[in-house]
Ligand SMILES: CC(=O)N[C@H]1[C@@H](OP(=O)(O)O)O[C@H](CO)[C@@H](O)[C@@H]1O
């Protein structure tokens with residue numbers, strides 16, 4: 001492998017060529033599309049990752065190849081910044097420009113533009129680590145990425161099959177090694193050890209709960225969770241994996257996994273859920289989780305990201321109080337898709353500040369950093385809790401005056417380690433929920449009692465050009481097409497607890513319509529009316545949308 005940045009090689013290495021007629025965009029979750037369109041994108045992402053690392057004086061950058069909850073034939077890629085966060089937003093444009101550059105001279109020109117704009121020293125070192133999910137297209141795409149890393153002279157280290165959050169964890173560990181802020185051992189084993197040890201401390205002395213059934217969506221979460229449980233004695237946590245087949249083609253996310261359960265509001269294929277059982281589902285790259293159960297009447301009940309945020313905020317606020325450091329400001333960050341009842345619960349029952357930001361984890365993450373302890377979750381189950389350096393310092397240095405306070409301190413410390421603070425993480429979030437339920441000795445019903453979700457509906461409307469939809473107020477209001485918001489408002493006003501908003505998806509070629517209201521029938525009616533409005537007034541394509 002060359003260890004220099006080789007512009008002529010960049011120009012001439014055209015095995016992975018751009019597919020004519022395809023326009024790529026680094027969207028909400030990086031590049032994501034049909035796998036066969038991604039060869040050149042991977043190559044260019046390799047170059048970009050190397051440039052980003054050089055810009056940051058050789059700090060290690062991560063590259064994750066995954067399409068998360070998308071169908072198996074899709075794939076995608078996203079970059080991870082040195083502290084394990086998503087790529088800085090200002091670089092997303094470079095990613096898009098590179099991906100759309102033609103082979104040869106035009107690619108070299110875009111590279112040169114980035115180098116000039118960012119004043120990158122090409123002689124600086126570059127280090128990139130990468131991993132992939134279980135999709136059959138990954139090995140080929142990994143090779144394309146490696147060729148981009150090679151022509152850029154990056155020190156490249158492949159970590160093989162990993163969950164997305166594991167790669168984020170590894171990146172942070174590498175970059176913080178040897179500092180006061182060291183995050184852990186940068187290996188899969190280090191990750192398992194850190195989480196399992198913290199979990200054992202967090203539930204010490206409490207009786208174990210019943211078995212938790214985990215639907216892994218036939219994705220990477222399955223083998224990783226199977227490995228993880230080896231680090232925990234059975235009397236601490238009992239797990240049973242369902243949908244753990246990563247070898248049969250066509251099964252990934254098929255009728256199972258977190259996205260399926262959340263959007264269909266029903267149990268996944270392969271589950272035999274009965275009253276009293278506890279279930280959760282991961283998505284295809286194990287960065288999202290939702291829980292669910294059936295009540296004594298056999299009714300399916302979802303405990304989604306909003307419910308997890310409420311549970312976590314409640315528990316952490318109480319712990320902070322027990323420790324005696326309630327000067328720390330706890331806040332919760334949501335998006336417009338959060339159920340209205342959850343926002344009401346957080347604001348009026350827990351009395352915790354709530355911010356609403358645009359869709360996409362990067363927005364939530366940055367907003368959560370504004371609090372001492374920031375809890376953020378998308379309704380679909382992607383989220384985590386961030387502790388500011390000052391908060392961690394306070395928690396780690398406070399001296400206990402009573403045994404009860406000491407116990408609260410130990411527990412809060414353990415909670416900060418159970419949580420993967422780099423990004424939403426299904427395994428870590430599962431442990432956080434289990435920590436809280438075990439401490440309270442709660443089943444899912446008790447957790448669910450905090451508030452009752454308003455019935456809600458999410459509809460996709462396909463239109464000729466979704467870019468005409470422009471929003472404001474954290475995506476809750478349309479600015480364009482002109483006049484549409486007023487018409488939506490007129491419908492909403494007719495429903496008790498009615499709320500509806502419309503925005504273009506950042507990951508699919510569709511417009512999303514969200515509606516909630518006091519009853520199921522009113523919700524469906526509202527969703528129907530707003531969807532038809534969008535379809536009729538903004539270039540609907542295909543059959544008009546209709547509710548079930
Ligand atoms: C309503 C919804 O669930 N939207 C999802 C979806 O974004 P859209 O921009 O709505 O397509 O995919 C994102 C990436 O996974 C996720 O962050 C987001 O929450």
Ligand SMILES: [Mg+2]
Pocket residue numbers: 068069283284285286287288
């Ligand atoms: Mg995911």
